[in-house]
Amino acid sequence: MTEPHPSYDVIVVGGGGAGLMATLRAARAGAKTLLLEKNPSLGGTTRLSVGSISANGTPQQAAAGIADNPDDHFEDLGKFAGPLEPRDNLDLRRVYVDNIAAAMRDLMDVGLVFADPVPEPPHRVPRLHNVLPHSGAFIRALSAAANAAGATIRTGAAVADLTTAGGRVTGVVLSDGERLLARRGVVLTSGDYSGAGPDLKADFLPEAIRHVEGINVTATGDGQRMGRAIGSDVVNPDLVWGPEMRFLAPPKPSAVTRIPPTRAFATLTRFAMRALPGPLLRPFLMSFVTTFLAPSKTLLKEGALLINIHGERFCDETDAPEIPVSRQPDRRAFILLDGAMTQKFEAWPYFVSTAPGVGYAYLSDYRRNRRDIFHSAGSLPQLAQKAGLPGDALTATVARYNADASARGGRPAFGDGPYTLLGPLKSWLCFTEGGLRTDTSLRVLRADGTAIAGLFAAGSAGQGGLILEGHGHHLGWAFVSGRIAGAAAACCDDSAPATVSEKELACTH
Numbered sequence: 051m052t053e054p055h056p057s058y059d060v061i062v063v064g065g066g067g068a069g070l071m072a073t074l075r076a077a078r079a080g081a082k083t084l085l086l087e088k089n090p091s092l093g094g095t096t097r098l099s100v101g102s103i104s105a106n107g108t109p110q111q112a113a114a115g116i117a118d119n120p121d122d123h124f125e126d127l128g129k130f131a132g133p134l135e136p137r138d139n140l141d142l143r144r145v146y147v148d149n150i151a152a153a154m155r156d157l158m159d160v161g162l163v164f165a166d167p168v169p170e171p172p173h174r175v176p177r178l179h180n181v182l183p184h185s186g187a188f189i190r191a192l193s194a195a196a197n198a199a200g201a202t203i204r205t206g207a208a209v210a211d212l213t214t215a216g217g218r219v220t221g222v223v224l225s226d227g228e229r230l231l232a233r234r235g236v237v238l239t240s241g242d243y244s245g246a247g248p249d250l251k252a253d254f255l256p257e258a259i260r261h262v263e264g265i266n267v268t269a270t271g272d273g274q275r276m277g278r279a280i281g282s283d284v285v286n287p288d289l290v291w292g293p294e295m296r297f298l299a300p301p302k303p304s305a306v307t308r309i310p311p312t313r314a315f316a317t318l319t320r321f322a323m324r325a326l327p328g329p330l331l332r333p334f335l336m337s338f339v340t341t342f343l344a345p346s347k348t349l350l351k352e353g354a355l356l357i358n359i360h361g362e363r364f365c366d367e368t369d370a371p372e373i374p375v376s377r378q379p380d381r382r383a384f385i386l387l388d389g390a391m392t393q394k395f396e397a398w399p400y401f402v403s404t405a406p407g408v409g410y411a412y413l414s415d416y417r418r419n420r421r422d423i424f425h426s427a428g429s430l431p432q433l434a435q436k437a438g439l440p441g442d443a444l445t446a447t448v449a450r451y452n453a454d455a456s457a458r459g460g461r462p463a464f465g466d467g468p469y470t471l472l473g474p475l476k477s478w479l480c481f482t483e484g485g486l487r488t489d490t491s492l493r494v495l496r497a498d499g500t501a502i503a504g505l506f507a508a509g510s511a512g513q514g515g516l517i518l519e520g521h522g523h524h525l526g527w528a529f530v531s532g533r534i535a536g537a538a539a540a541c542c543d544d545s546a547p548a549t550v551s552e553k554e555l556a557c558t559h
């Protein structure tokens with residue numbers, strides 16, 4: 051008898067880092083696997099990311115003579131959590147630290163190459179591993195491997211709903227009404243809700259930040275919504291990374307970022323990082339930057355001004371300027387530096403931003419590689435003209451600032467040129483932290499702790515209350531949890547154990 055709707059063993063909803071890893075693991079476990087991605091191309095927030103993963107027990111650490119282990123990583127993650135520690139899901143933290151080495155192995159097996167690990171206190175040893183040449187490599191390598199493992203990948207296919215029968219999730223309905231069956235399980239890997247509409251944001255986020263844009267406008271919390279609709283709940287819904295000021299991403303990819311991020315190219319990049327002298331290397335590495343860089347707060351502490359598109363200053367730069375920036379015309383602002391500051395932000399510790407590969411980026415890096423957001427001139431009217439701002443207003447703004455010591459809050463008067471203007475920048479919600487309640491197999495749980503049969507969640511959609519402060523833990527979680535959820539769904543029966551063992555990760559049907 052033919053089935054009324056196309057059927058698969060496992061359906062994965064969302065093709066970012068977690069979804070691609072889940073698809074790969076499910077397909078490799080022998081399951082007939084379908085990945086559905088609503089956008090025209092794969093990638094999600096994973097593709098927008100810097101590409102750093104915090105990991106212990108890696109070959110890169112071993113090669114650098116760094117001894118590390120899951121228990122130390124577990125303890126250090128708690129130091130990052132700080133006051134959020136009581137809200138942390140310690141079972142999932144344990145899942146992270148115990149499985150990140152295996153996830154990194156899988157990533158390297160599909161051809162990904164990482165730079166040598168770099169420190170980030172309070173991690174006791176260097177744990178931050180940056181993918182090379184940029185985060186597009188995750189998407190390319192994992193999708194190729196998933197295809198090779200026999201998975202089917204469909205883009206432009208938005209999942210609108212889950213179907214259920216007898217309390218079990220049986221498949222999905224697409225936005226055009228098409229129904230697809232999942233015999234063993236559906237894995238929600240649809241990301242976060244930083245780009246969601248006002249309804250979902252009103253349910254989850256503090257009022258003061260609901261109007262702030264998400265960097266990824268297609269991160270609309272679809273998985274959280276679908277999970278809630280059948281009885282799960284979202285843990286830590288109010289937690290969010292941001293609002294944070296970031297420069298706009300480069301408007302068009304540089305010639306270098308158009309080179310496919312293959313293993314050979316990544317290996318060449320790593321070789322260059324080890325062999326080339328700094329002055330030659332920096333422009334090369336900066337040209338890989340595809341992401342939204344965040345200006346250092348030190349710029350504002352040292353006396354830089356925030357200016358809107360009308361050439362006006364609009365807030366105390368040292369007192370949480372992110373919300374005022376988000377309320378400016380076009381939601382845009384610029385950072386204005388005088389001549390002394392322009393000289394100062396050329397050397398440690400006065401960096402403009404961190405940047406993948408180079409670590410810390412200075413004004414000369416921006417002057418060379420980010421001409422779209424770097425403007426300089428000897429006078430304020432000339433500067434304004436270059437950046438398309440009203441020159442009279444900019445000159446008047448600086449004069450008013452210098453005439454009123456109380457407006458400066460202890461910062462120095464604004465000096466002479468040559469001036470630098472960096473921007474535009476915006477305030478963004480980078481991503482939200484609320485994920486569906488999950489157990490250590492990434493099964494989705496009801497609020498009472500019982501599992502919803504046939505439903506799994508991973509990555510941001512399945513964050514389950516895990517606190518991922520510091521850098522590199524969100525991508526790490528996407529790959530760790532996607533790996534476990536994909537394998538668990540492929541092996542799924544209703545008596546699935548609470549924790550997926552290595553044997554189950556390798557199971558075949």
Ligand SMILES: Cc1cc2nc3c(=O)[nH]c(=O)nc-3n(C[C@H](O)[C@H](O)[C@H](O)COP(=O)(O)OP(=O)(O)OC[C@H]3O[C@@H](n4cnc5c(N)ncnc54)[C@H](O)[C@@H]3O)c2cc1C
Nearest residue numbers: 064066068088094095096100101102209241509510524525
């Ligand atoms: C600028 C920036 C830099 C970052 N840098 C880092 C970093 O260096 N290290 C780090 O650890 N973290 C970083 N992060 C965070 C990290 O990128 C994310 O937490 C992580 O990528 C989330 O992965 P995911 O697979 O859960 O979601 P995503 O990568 O967002 O994937 C979700 C996918 O699901 C799709 N989808 C959504 N709804 C549906 C639907 N209804 N039907 C079908 N498909 C759907 C989406 O289109 C998307 O492709 C950064 C974030 C930002 C914004």
